[in-house]
Every structure is written in structure tokens, then in C-alpha cells.
Amino acid sequence: MSNISTEKAPSGTKLWLLHLGYLEADQGFFLQGAGAATMSQQAPPNIRRKMVLISALIEHPTQGLILFETGPGEDYPEKWGPPVNDIFARTDYNPDHELEAAVRKTGHDIKDIKAIVMGHLHLDHAGGLEKFRGTNIPIYVHEKELKHAFYSVATKTDLGVYQPKDLVPELNWQAFHGPVFELAQGVLLQHSPGHTPGLSMLQLNLENSGTWLFTTDQYHVHENYENSTPQGWLARDHKAWVRSHQLVKAIARRTDASLVFGHDLETFFKYQHAPHFYN
DSSP: OOSOOOOOOOTTOEEEEEEEEEEEEEGGGTSTTTTOOOSSOSSOOOOEEEEEEEEEEEEETTTEEEEEOOBSOTTHHHHHOHHHHHHSEEESOOGGGSHHHHHHTTTOOGGGEEEEEOSOOOHHHHGGGGGGTTSOOEEEEEHHHHHHHHHHHHHTSSTTTOOGGGOOTTSEEEEEOSSEEEEETTEEEEEOOSSSTTOEEEEEEETTTEEEEEEETTOSSHHHHHTTOOOSTTOOOHHHHHHHHHHHHHHHHHHOOEEEESSOHHHHTTSOOTTOOBO
């Protein structure tokens, strides 16, 4: 199967963008060289940047409701603990940004969800998985992401970004393999390593609004995409990131996709959010 598929989802497929709140952090985490000292400016200002937490809900005629990523979960500042929450601080809290409330804005209930897709398993994207314990709802994630996340928790080598509470055998994990996985007609998962080994983007080809590409944290902010530069302090595998970036550019060029980046406030608010839907 070609990575770049233009097959449309069935007529009647709907997409809602879900707003799950805000966080704020030093932009050095997201932009290379941000705040770096130079000879001419040896004490540059440390600029903090407001970010958005994002999820998406798809109503598919044959597969039912599909949730893409779950956000940070309830009470995440307390669950993350003081060091992490001090670095990535929640701001402007509103109960409407909780996952269950965001889903209700679409006219559905969280209990109606039939499948979950995880772009990657970092704590700000996988915290909401706690809502699905004991439900047996399938959770689709790339095998490399699942292996890396469980290994990181088991060996305590990356506990800052993965949390044990999000990674439990009781969840109905469904690993997919290879560079591209067709979850349903018009719904594709594109393996895009770099930020994590198993990060995967969601490509959705809609009948009227065209192709949508949810990049999760392949790009935290729009500058990563527009300037072809990976994240700052959060960057991992540079070579893999560059290959994934080339894939995104190819998909965008072929499909004229609407891009939704991992946490970019400016880009997210170009679009309308639930209860508005796209089809």
C-alpha cells in the first residue's frame, strides 16, 4: 500500500476537533536554539509559550466513533507531579476542556467510542486512557511505540514523558506494524518516527473538506514544519525526523491537506472546534 492514499472516507463521515486545554512551557523545548546565549546577547530572555492540548473524534459509517489521542487526563498536574507540572504548567483551566466534556460537545458520550488511535504515548497525549480501563475498547498504536513506552517505564529510563498509569496490560492494546496502516476506509495511520520511535500521524480523507493530517508531536509548533527544523530540547532521532518530515511534505503536496500540529495554538484556532464538525 502506498503511504499516500487519496481514497475518501465513506459519505457521512464526520470529524470534530476537540480542545482539551492549555499548557505553557519555555519555547526552548519546541524550537531549536530558542533562548541560546550568544556573544552579543549572553543573557537572552527565556520566553514561555502557550500551547494547546488537542484530540479529534471521527464518526465513521462502518467503524463507529474513533478517538484520536486522549489528552492529559483528569487532574494531570497532580498526577504528573510538581517537577513536570512546573515545567509544563496547566493554564486557564476550564472544566469544558476535560475529555468527557469535549466529547459531549459532539453530541456523543465517551461510552459511545468504539476505537482509540494513539499517535504516541507521552503523558500529555495518553493520560485520558485511564477512562477506558475495563472497557475492552481497542487501542491502536504502532508496535514500536508500544515497545518503547513499556520499556521506558519498566526500566525507569524515560519516566519524565511516559507514566506507568497510562501503560497497563488491562487496556486492549492493538499494535499495528509497518509504515502505513489502514484502520478504515479513508482513515490511515502513517508511521513517522523521530520524536518517538513509533509516533504515527492520522490521515483522514473526507468527502467535502478534503484531507486532514494530524501530526501529533512530529511538530509541536508550526515553525517546526514551516522552517523544517525539529523540536528543541524535545528532539530525539534527527535523521528519522527528517525522513518523516519529507513524508509529511509529500502528503501535503499531493493532497493539499489541512495540517493540525501537536500543540500549536495559532494553527489549531484557524479551524472550528466541536460542536462544529467537518465532513
